[in-house]
Amino acid sequence: MPPILRRVLVLSHTYLQPAHRGKLRALAARGLEVTVAIPQRWREPWFGRPIDVAWERQGGLEVFPLPARGTIKYSGGALKALLRDRRPDLVQIEEEPGTPAARQVLAAARRLGIPVVLYTQQNVEQEQGWLGRWKQRRLLRKLHGVIAGSDLTGTLVRKSAPQLPIAVIPQLGALAPHEPQHVPHEGLALGFVGRLVAPKGLDKLLQALSGTLLRGMKWRLTIVGDGPERERLEQLVMELRLAARVRWTGGLPAEQVASLWTELDVLVQPSLSSDTWRETSSHVLIEAMANEVAVLGTDSGVIPELIGDAGIVVSAGDVDGLAAGIERLLDATTRRGLAQAARARALRLYSDDAIAERTLEFWRQVTK
Numbered sequence: 001m002p003p004i005l006r007r008v009l010v011l012s013h014t015y016l017q018p019a020h021r022g023k024l025r026a027l028a029a030r031g032l033e034v035t036v037a038i039p040q041r042w043r044e045p046w047f048g049r050p051i052d053v054a055w056e057r058q059g060g061l062e063v064f065p066l067p068a069r070g071t072i073k074y075s076g077g078a079l080k081a082l083l084r085d086r087r088p089d090l091v092q093i094e095e096e097p098g099t100p101a102a103r104q105v106l107a108a109a110r111r112l113g114i115p116v117v118l119y120t121q122q123n124v125e126q127e128q129g130w131l132g133r134w135k136q137r138r139l140l141r142k143l144h145g146v147i148a149g150s151d152l153t154g155t156l157v158r159k160s161a162p163q164l165p166i167a168v169i170p171q172l173g174a175l176a177p178h179e180p181q182h183v184p185h186e187g188l189a190l191g192f193v194g195r196l197v198a199p200k201g202l203d204k205l206l207q208a209l210s211g212t213l214l215r216g217m218k219w220r221l222t223i224v225g226d227g228p229e230r231e232r233l234e235q236l237v238m239e240l241r242l243a244a245r246v247r248w249t250g251g252l253p254a255e256q257v258a259s260l261w262t263e264l265d266v267l268v269q270p271s272l273s274s275d276t277w278r279e280t281s282s283h284v285l286i287e288a289m290a291n292e293v294a295v296l297g298t299d300s301g302v303i304p305e306l307i308g309d310a311g312i313v314v315s316a317g318d319v320d321g322l323a324a325g326i327e328r329l330l331d332a333t334t335r336r337g338l339a340q341a342a343r344a345r346a347l348r349l350y351s352d353d354a355i356a357e358r359t360l361e362f363w364r365q366v367t368k
Helices: 022-028 078-085 100-111 130-140 151-160 201-208 230-239 254-258 283-289 303-305 319-329 332-351 353-366
Strands: 007-011 033-039 042-043 050-052 054-057 060-065 090-093 115-122 145-148 166-168 188-192 219-224 246-250 266-269 293-298 312-314
Touching: 007 078, 007 246, 007 353, 022 060, 022 319, 022 353, 033 042, 033 078, 042 230, 060 078, 078 100, 090 100, 090 353, 100 115, 100 130, 115 319, 115 353, 130 151, 145 151, 145 353, 151 166, 166 254, 188 201, 188 319, 201 219, 201 230, 201 319, 230 246, 266 283, 266 319, 283 293, 283 303, 283 332, 293 319, 303 312, 319 332, 332 353
Parallel strands: 007 033, 007 090, 033 060, 090 115, 115 145, 145 166, 188 219, 188 266, 219 246, 266 293, 293 312
Antiparallel strands: 042 050, 054 060
16 A cells, blocks of 8 residues: 555544444555544434444544534544544545535644545535535635545536546445345335435325235335424324334334344335435445345435446336336345345445445545
């Protein structure tokens, strides 16, 4: 490895969950000294309980809690001390360019002459006025590079900073089991995993399942997640007379979600799309694919990019399209072929190792 890149500092609240650190562990396994800085205290949105983070080191990966407040603004003194003590060869900040954390980390790193790469998944134009757009362009042009979570995101970044090196790489990879296991069961086991908010489109999935096309078929749906729409969605399930076939688990920690894959045949991601929101990331989709679960999603944001030709993609908001996709997946041969294709695609592109390798290659490119 060239001596220019030995130590890397990554900052993001995403890595509060140990299950999300696979990419970082894979980078450390490649001989890098990786420090990930995360907020010292964080309130988990699904459970409303605070999380306190302790310092730890596992091989070449160091987890460093930084005091932070509000919408993730780090303690200036603690951030400067960390940068001076670790002296990284590169800093990667995984927060959106308009956030206080992105501006703060970029300024602190530049004062010490440390190159900075930003990860962003913003994939729609934001209403921020001319001053906001100017500030964002100014920030982007001070970076050494950007890792975009999707092609849509990369296109937006190029509008503001056409000369900036950009790589399209998902933020998180998936830990793929050596041999996926599936528990035998009757009928089609469907799953939805996500926040229960209107843009996720769960009501469209429920409407699809209640239609004449699927009413007489054998299926069951497990809904993992919580949010402000739960009461309305539970009422909709009752109105559509689906209660006997729908199981609600509430929000689950990542390690419990991982145990769900053995029970599912299909993961459905029915996200909607609008001028102000598209699906920005889908780690759960990547995990399902890696575990040889067939996937059905809409064309919202990053979803079709992740699925490619290894699943079924329908138009966002298309209830009949969702129903037709589920009907196709009732056929065991079709479902098995797509599940195997999904796993092969995930192993090639979305495993922790694959994403770490692509990330490291980009880092080397921008620090030459």
